[in-house]
Amino acid sequence: xxxxxxxxxxxxxxxxxxxxxxxxxxxxxxxxxxxxxxxxxxxxxxxxxxxxxxxxxxxxxxxxxxxxxxxxxxxxxxxxxxxxxxxxxxxxxxxxxxxxxxxxxxxxxxxxxxxxxxxxxxxxxxxxxxxxxxxxxxxxxxxxxxxxxxxxxxxxxxxxxxxxxxxxxxxxxxxxxxxxxxxxxxxxxxxxxxxxxxxxxxxxxxxxxxxxxxxxxxxxxxxxxxxxxxxxxxxxxxxxxxxxxxxxxxxxxxxxxxxxxxxxxxxxxxxxxxxxxxxxxxxxxxxxxxxxxxxxxxxxxxxxxxxxxxxxxxxxxxxxxxxxxxxxxxxxxxxxxxxxxxxxxxxxxxxx
Numbered sequence: 279x280x281x282x283x284x285x286x287x288x289x290x291x292x293x294x295x296x297x298x299x300x301x302x303x304x305x306x307x308x309x310x311x312x313x314x315x316x317x318x319x320x321x322x323x324x325x326x327x328x329x330x331x332x333x334x335x336x337x338x339x340x341x342x343x344x345x346x347x348x349x350x351x352x353x354x355x356x357x358x359x360x361x362x363x364x365x366x367x368x369x370x371x372x373x374x375x376x377x378x379x380x381x382x383x384x385x386x387x388x389x390x391x392x393x394x395x396x397x398x399x400x401x402x403x404x405x406x407x408x409x410x411x412x413x414x415x416x417x418x419x420x421x422x423x424x425x426x427x428x429x430x431x432x433x434x435x436x437x438x439x440x441x442x443x444x445x446x447x448x449x450x451x452x453x454x455x456x457x458x459x460x461x462x463x464x465x466x467x468x469x470x471x472x473x474x475x476x477x478x479x480x481x482x483x484x485x486x487x488x489x490x491x492x493x494x495x496x497x498x499x500x501x502x503x504x505x506x507x508x509x510x511x512x513x514x515x516x517x518x519x520x521x522x523x524x525x526x527x528x529x530x531x532x533x534x535x536x537x538x539x540x541x542x543x544x545x546x547x548x549x550x551x552x553x554x555x556x557x558x559x560x561x562x563x564x565x566x567x568x569x570x571x572x573x574x575x576x577x578x579x580x581x582x583x584x585x586x587x588x589x590x591x592x593x594x595x596x597x598x599x600x601x602x603x604x605x606x607x608x609x610x611x612x613x614x615x616x617x618x619x620x621x622x623x624x625x626x627x628x629x630x
Contacts (some may be wrong), residue, residue: 289433304384310417310430311419311428311468312418313417317361317466319360320575321578322358323359323466325371326467326471327349327463328462329473332447332490333446334354334357336349337356337398341398345397345401346397347397348442348452349453351559353560353561358469359383360372369382370403371414373398382399382406382412383395383398384397385436390436390437391455393455393456394436395452396440396455396619397466400558410434411435416431417431424473425534428465430464436455441455441456442458470579470599471599477583478593479529481529485529487529490526497516497518498518500516500520502514502516502517502568503540503578505521505522507550508540509567510550511566512567513564514552524541524543524545527539530582533598535598536583553581559599559602
């Protein structure tokens with residue numbers, strides 16, 4: 279029988295709540311960096327603003343033809359992109375729409391002007407070849423202090439760099455092409471939020487998993503499931519003497535995060551894990567049990583979690599996809615929300 283590791287969590291519960299981010303910024307490089315001809319392709323990626331990592335690329339509305347690309351927090355649902363290699367370090371940037379049509383980003387009206395918006399338009403991969411306003415290059419600036427890869431992004435037709443217009447707190451500013459002096463540094467990650475440097479690796483070096491119980495701080499209440507054979511969608515419970523409180527933390531170094539897997543009393547795999555309803559980043563979204571899913575092409579990263587050790591020895595637990603933290607709450611009483619794919623919904627009330 280393996281030794282059970284008891285984890286006291288300061289903000290453990292069955293819902294996700296918005297908390298303040300941990301800002302991190304690195305001064306932009308003095309040069310344009312090195313053209314990267316080996317970017318990850320055909321996988322889901324996030325493109326995050328370095329100067330404020332609460333914001334990443336998103337697409338307006340439901341991501342239809344002509345929708346602008348803008349900056350949004352993790353509550354925005356249209357944040358999935360992938361890169362398709364065209365030639366000689368030039369890539370198409372394709373927005374991936376769940377249950378819809380994927381479309382490539384390009385410069386509106388094929389403009390060469392500074393300030394021209396980036397929007398999504400063509401869905402056919404073949405129509406990116408030979409269309410230079412739909413092609414972008416990534417100039418690698420080195421990793422930041424936390425290991426995140428840093429880039430400038432340039433449009434092929436205009437030769438201009440990507441930045442944003444307006445203020446971050448002013449209605450989700452648009453991504454635009456701009457002058458070199460106004461270009462921004464972007465962090466490209468595997469559909470997880472950038473590392474902050476304050477994450478805690480719980481396992482010892484060389485270990486890949488550990489059996490654990492996760493307790494609410496200063497109590498004997500541990501996160502439980504109704505049974506060891508819980509069906510997908512089952513809510514989590516806090517119980518003092520629960521019978522299904524064992525979890526296996528499995529480390530995924532490519533994402534610098536853990537999957538929290540449900541195991542039986544005999545420590546056998548149940549094929550279930552803790553997940554977020556609809557992969558949502560909305561405040562107060564339900565966290566529940568779901569089938570373990572593949573991370574192929576950086577998908578299903580809402581099943582990945584990061585731990586932040588506090589001064590008192592407890593932990594905050596963050597969803598690696600949304601950047602939101604677990605907190606205590608009762609789903610039966612709370613004002614809960616979810617994502618319908620591109621915006622948050624709260625008991626039928628939509629909000630950006």
